[in-house]
Amino acid sequence: MSFIWTLIVGGLIGWLAGALTGRDVPGGIIGNIIAGFIGAWLGSLIFGDFGPEIGGFAIVPAIIGAVILVLIVSFVLRKMRGNNNHRHA
16 A cells, blocks of 8 residues: 555656646656656755655655756757757758
C-alpha cells in the first residue's frame, strides 16, 4: 500500500507543478508521476529535505523541484518544436 501511496503523492506533485506553471506535463498521469519523482529528487538535491513529508516526499522541495522540471521540459519541447518548424519551411 505504501508504494501506491507514493505513486499517488508523486502524481499529485507533478500535477500541482503543471498547474502552478500553467503548462501540461507530457504523458498525462504517468508524466505527472514521473515529474513528481524527478522533481522531488531535484528539489531535495538543490534545497535539501525540509517541511512536511508525505508518502516519502519532502513536499516543499519536491514541489519546487517539480516546477523547475516542468519549466525546463516545456522550454526544451518548445525549442524542439520550433526547430522542426524551421526545417520544413
